Amino acid sequence: MGIINGAEFAPTSTYLNTASCGLLPARAVEAIQSLATENGAGRRGGSGDFGIVQAARESFARLVGVPHARVAHGGSVAVHAGLIAAAQRPGSEVLFPEGDFSSIINPFVVRGDLKIRYTPFESLAEAIRPTTALVVYSVVQSADGRIADDTAVREAAAAHGARTLNDATQAAGWLPFDASLYDYTVTGAFKWLLCPRGTSFLTVSEEAQESLVPLHGGWLASADSWNSTYGPLSELSPDARRYDEPPAFLAYHGAAASLGYLEETGVEAVHAHDTALAARYRAGLAELGHVPVPGASPIVSVPGLADREPELSRAGIFASARAGHLRASFHLYNTEADVDRILDVLSG
Incomplete structure (x- = not known):
């Protein structure tokens, strides 16, 4: 069990795969089951509670340091x-690091009328130029856990008048993260934020909101949602709520519970716990003669060991094979014993 609050987690395996999907705290499982029971019984509460969805929005906003009015909820990055x-003008130049996660690349590529550029992750800041309209990147890389030189990227973008879109999916929850520093952030909440799949958040700065059209806006996009359920809306919500997607209530009831747990625990405590386990693993890999991708995140990838993933799985240890690497990721439900167990199997 996790050492921060063991009562919340009881994994039956050595689960080292948070970078793929986080485990739900017990309170989130209970919240989902409760709503499902209400729904199955046909009781009024079974349709879901918008107040709980709003609580999830507000909790996420506090975790990433923005007013909740700057946060929209949705279902996917x-x-x-x-x-x-x-929202990008035809011909706009959009810059990406090579090998970033496809969910933040493909929506721009498939337009077909944008100028797409790629650069090595380590030289992202240097690649920004006066013609760059938008820089899109993950602060923590999914494949191998590398952390961006974020200050340099933001400063270069500001110097050249480029906007920034940061994917915090592999960061928010363990890494102290300030979403107010970017024009846009997107976060899939089902990894380090321990929420169910189907929960994601968008943050939009007040300035960037001026050019972002709520193309999928339904009745929730209205300034007065409950009086806008039929016919065209009369006025958009003045804040990021205009970009809300209809919530998947089962997922968001669980999300409110998970995010509340993380607030109670504190991101600084999570950061210390997760990175200490990763450092122990890195040191053990070095003793075995393996060289992981350099870094200090709780995502640790080892080139050339992807073929060991099935062996680990048979031993009840769940990690991932990504981009030719063996990727292990450490979170609240992990202990030093988990680190030692994966090292023991790898040593064999």
């Missing part, structure tokens, strides 16, 4: 990215 891609 790709949908959020598609909204931003649609």
Whole structure:
């Protein structure tokens, strides 16, 4: 069990795969089951509670340091990215690091009328130029856990008048993260934020909101939602709520519970716990003669060991094979014993 709050987690395996999907805290499982029971019984509460969805929005906003009015809820990073891609003028130059996650790249590529550029991750800041309209990148890389030189990227973007879209999916929850530093952020919440799949968040700065059209806006996009359920809306919500997608209530009831747990725990405590386990693993790999991708995140990838993933799985240890690497990721439900167990199997 996790050492921060063991009562919340009881994995039956050595689960080292948060970078793919986080485990749900017990309170989130209970919230989902409760709503499902209400729904199955046909009781009034079974349709879901918008107040709980709002609580999830507010909790996420506090975790990433923005007013909740700057946060929209949704179901996937790709949908959020598609909204931003649609707002770009034809011919605009959009810059990506090579090998970033496809959900933030494809919505721009498929438009067909944007100028797409790629650059090595380590030289992202240097690749920004006066013609760059938007820089799109993940602060923590999914494949191998590398962390961007974020200050340099933001400063270069500001110097050249480029906007920034940051994917915080592999960062928010363990890495202290300030979403107010970017024009846009997108976050899939089902990894380090321990929410169910089907929960994601978009943050939009007040200035960037001026050019972002709520293309998928339904009745929730209205300033007065409950009086806008039929016919065209009379007025858009003045803040990021205009970009809300209809919530998947089962997922968001669980999300509110998970995000509340992370607030109670504190991101700084999570950061210390997760990175200490990753450092122990890195040191053990070095003793075995393996060289992981350099870094200090709780995502640790080892080139050339992807073929060991099935062996680990048979031993009840769940990690991932990504981009030719063996990727292990450490979070609240992991302990030093988990680190030692994967090292023991790899040593064999």
